[in-house]
Structures are given as structure tokens and as C-alpha cells.
Amino acid sequence: MNDDAEYLLGVDGGGTSCRVRLSTVAGRVLGEARAGSANVRLGVDKAYAEILKATDEALNQAGLDRSVLARTFAGFGLAGAVDASRCQAVRDFAHPFAAVAVETDAHTACLGAHRGEDGGILILGTGSCGVYQQAGRFDVVGGWGFMISDQGSGAWLGLNLVRQSMLALDGVIAQTPLSQAVLAGFDHSHARVLNWSEQARPRDYGAFAPLVLQFAAQQDPLAIRLLQQCGQDAGDLLARLQQLGARRVCLMGGLSAPLRPWLPEALLGLLCAPVGDAMDGALLLARNLRNNAVQ
Incomplete structure (x- = not known):
């Protein structure tokens, strides 16, 4: 050299x-x-x-x-x-x-x-974030952290799964095989869920995403509701990128492929592969x- x-x-x-x-x-x-x-x-x-x-x-x-x-x-x-x-x-x-x-x-x-050319991305991983770049100017949609943002992400999916499972444990909503599987990991104990939640980080919630996908394939109603809402929330971010001017958007992140079937059909024409x-x-x-x- x-x-x-x-x-x-x-x-x-x-x-x-x-x-x-x-x-x-x-x-x-x-x-x-x-x-x-x-x-x-x-x-x-x-x-x-x-x-x-x-x-x-x-x-x-x-x-x-x-x-x-x-x-x-x-x-x-x-x-x-x-x-x-x-x-x-x-x-x-x-x-x-x-x-x-x-x-x-x-x-x-x-x-x-x-x-480096004009275009957008929608990251759907543990967190979520949309970015649109045009002539060196960036617009950011979401991505402000788990507590106040991250809709349509794996962490969002896991958090809401745990919330719904707690409602099922309380008898507010009906149990499903998915909620029972989640609660079994905590010995069906409110206290165990609470203690875990006080230490849990976004990646801990995101670790539940594969379980949701697994039970959705078995037509579990809770899994399907969660994925429908997650897809709609991700679609809202995608629609905002379109409003900002994006004509090409790449889906990125570990949840991008599994969540694609749950995105609003009207927005699928925006999607392209990253180069x-x-x-x-x-x-x-x-x-x-x-x-x-x-x-």
C-alpha cells in the first residue's frame, strides 16, 4: 500500500x-x-x-x-x-x-x-423510521424512540402483545392461543409480567414479533389484529413519505418482509428494492x- x-x-x-x-x-x-x-x-x-x-x-x-x-x-x-x-x-x-x-x-x-439519488426508506425493525432524501435535504418521519414513537415496529408489536395478554389474563378480552403462550412464559402471573416490564428494553419487546407471526400463520385472532394495526401504522408512515414527495421507497429492517402483506394495498406501488x-x-x-x- x-x-x-x-x-x-x-x-x-x-x-x-x-x-x-x-x-x-x-x-x-x-x-x-x-x-x-x-x-x-x-x-x-x-x-x-x-x-x-x-x-x-x-x-x-x-x-x-x-x-x-x-x-x-x-x-x-x-x-x-x-x-x-x-x-x-x-x-x-x-x-x-x-x-x-x-x-x-x-x-x-x-x-x-x-x-445518493432522491428516494425514501421505511425502516421496520425493532424500531421504525421513515426518511425521504431529495437533493441533499432530509425529511424524517418517526424514529423518535420507543416511548413516544416506533409505530409499526417489532417493539410496538411486542408491547401491544403483552398489553393484550394482560387484558386477557384479567378477563377483559378473550384468551387466544397466542396470549396463552405469552402468559405461560410468565407462569400466568401479573407480578412476573410487571417485574419483567420494569426492566424490559425495546429489543426485549421486539423479541415477541416472531411469535406473533407464527400464530398469525395459524389464524390466531389476536395475532391477526396486532398485525393489521401494525401494518396500518406502518402504512401511515409510508403515506407521509409519499406526501413529502417520495416516489420510490425501500422497506428495510427485520420486520419489513413479514409486514409487507399487511401494508395498505394502495401504497404498495411505492415500494422498490434498495441498490x-x-x-x-x-x-x-x-x-x-x-x-x-x-x-
């Missing part, structure tokens, strides 16, 4: 895991790796620890060491980087890179899905950062 060579690093820093892709300026991929959560809400230092852990592995694959990071322009798409102060804290951190550009992981997912991933989008950020630096 040329001792003066410059490099690009794209980071897809999600709430569950962080992925990195190292490439040459010409676009040749040199290494990829994964580490733990890079959600900046958990601390900028913790996010960087996971990013650098994955970066070290990518460097190892490329036969490089950390000395090249001083010539590496990095684009970060990070969960929780939703405001200017958090993004500034990431840029100001004592990092080893030539420079760092920061957006949310939803922004970079949108950039990657359309390779790239979030690390491609992060590399676009890094490339723009590098190009601006050398102008």
Missing part, C-alpha cells in the same frame, strides 16, 4: 450492533467487520469503543494498522445522533481519523438505498467529506 494513500470508512452504528466497511478512495473494499451497539445515547465514548473495535478488525483484514486512520475519512451513521449537540460531540471526540461526518443511521440507510446498504451510505458521507477537504 502507498504510504500516502487515503482511505474511506463507512460506519453503520445501530442500537444492536455496529458494522464498518473500509475502502480505498477509488471504492475498492478492503475489509468489513462488526462489533456491539454504537448508539450515542449510551455515551459517545462507548460508541467509539465499538466503532474502533470493528475498525481494527477491518484494518487487520486489509493488512493495515491504525497509523492509516490519520489518512482515513470516516462517515458515521449512528443510532441516537438525532440532534446537533450529539453530532458535534461525536466530531469533537479525540478520534484517530482525518475527519468524521455524522448523521443518523436512518440517514445513511436512505443514502445507501438509493446511492445499496447503510454502509454504502456512510461511505458516501465519507467521500463527500474527503472531497470537500481537498477542494
